[in-house]
Amino acid sequence: MSDERTELALELRRHLAWQESDGTRVLLKEPGAQKGPAAQKGPAVQKEPAPVHPEPVPSAAEGRSRGTKVEAPSVLVPGETLDEVRRELGDCKRCKLCEGRKQIVFGSGNPRAELVFVGEGPGEEEDKQGIPFVGAAGQLLTKMIEAMKFSRDTVYICNVVKCRPPGNRNPEPDEIRACEPFLRAQLRVIKPKVIVALGKFAAQTLLREDTPITRLRGQWRQYEGIDLMPTFHPAYLLRSPDEKKKAWMDLQEVMKRLGKSA
Numbered sequence: 382m383s384d385e386r387t388e389l390a391l392e393l394r395r396h397l398a399w400q401e402s403d404g405t406r407v408l409l410k411e412p413g414a415q416k417g418p419a420a421q422k423g424p425a426v427q428k429e430p431a432p433v434h435p436e437p438v439p440s441a442a443e444g445r446s447r448g449t450k451v452e453a454p455s456v457l458v459p460g461e462t463l464d465e466v467r468r469e470l471g472d473c474k475r476c477k478l479c480e481g482r483k484q485i486v487f488g489s490g491n492p493r494a495e496l497v498f499v500g501e502g503p504g505e506e507e508d509k510q511g512i513p514f515v516g517a518a519g520q521l522l523t524k525m526i527e528a529m530k531f532s533r534d535t536v537y538i539c540n541v542v543k544c545r546p547p548g549n550r551n552p553e554p555d556e557i558r559a560c561e562p563f564l565r566a567q568l569r570v571i572k573p574k575v576i577v578a579l580g581k582f583a584a585q586t587l588l589r590e591d592t593p594i595t596r597l598r599g600q601w602r603q604y605e606g607i608d609l610m611p612t613f614h615p616a617y618l619l620r621s622p623d624e625k626k627k628a629w630m631d632l633q634e635v636m637k638r639l640g641k642s643a
């Protein structure tokens with residue numbers, strides 16, 4: 382098996398293991414899998430569905446998630462380039478966010494970026510323009526990127542969910558579950574040196590844990606062998622300008638790791 386196929390197989394297994402740990406119903410039939418009773422010990426697993434996203438969500442939102450039929454997530458998104466991953470996404474209707482969007486906001490920037498910023502989801506302006514982080518929070522992110530001696534063209538910017546949640550509400554667990562394989566595929570293709578996870582949804586989704594962003598931020602972590610720095614989301618910084626100092630400290634760590642003097 383080639384290195385790439387091995388990597389894809391490992392990613393698929395990690396994803397399935399995560400889904401199983403959440404209690405998600407998972408059905409996988411491997412080529413050459415045993416038939417009969419012994420096969421029950423193999424990778425075919427059935428569990429009762431359970432809430433998936435680590436974040437506590439309001440009961441009304443939980444109710445909507447559980448009551449909504451969601452197409453099974455694409456656990457392994459093929460593609461060796463961002464264009465191929467985008468083609469695979471297509472006119473996506475894998476979750477209910479497709480209903481209110483104007484367009485899919487896939488991502489923008491350098492497909493070979495050494496630095497990738499991952500946010501939560503598109504807002505109103507992003508939904509209109511089809512480009513991530515172009516509203517007020519996006520303007521702040523652009524300033525942050527430039528303060529780090531990069532430009533938007535040299536980095537890559539994307540979100541956990543590619544369609545705007547109505548009214549800019551938080552993405553719900555089923556939506557994250559449906560869209561997240563495409564984020565993983567983007568990161569697999571780009572292979573950046575550093576990922577900056579902007580806010581709790583990006584950090585918790587990539588790290589598969591529910592530690593609050595206030596504790597995650599500023600601490601180097603690893604995502605699939607890539608250095609990951611969690612920090613505050615620019616939208617939060619607009620609401621809480623006193624926290625900008627902490628975010629800047631986090632970004633200075635990223636600069637150091639990428640050989641830029643602060």
Ligand code: SF4
Binds near residue numbers: 478485542543559
């Ligand atoms: S948020 Fe993601 S999974 Fe849901 S419809 Fe949009 S592109 Fe598809």
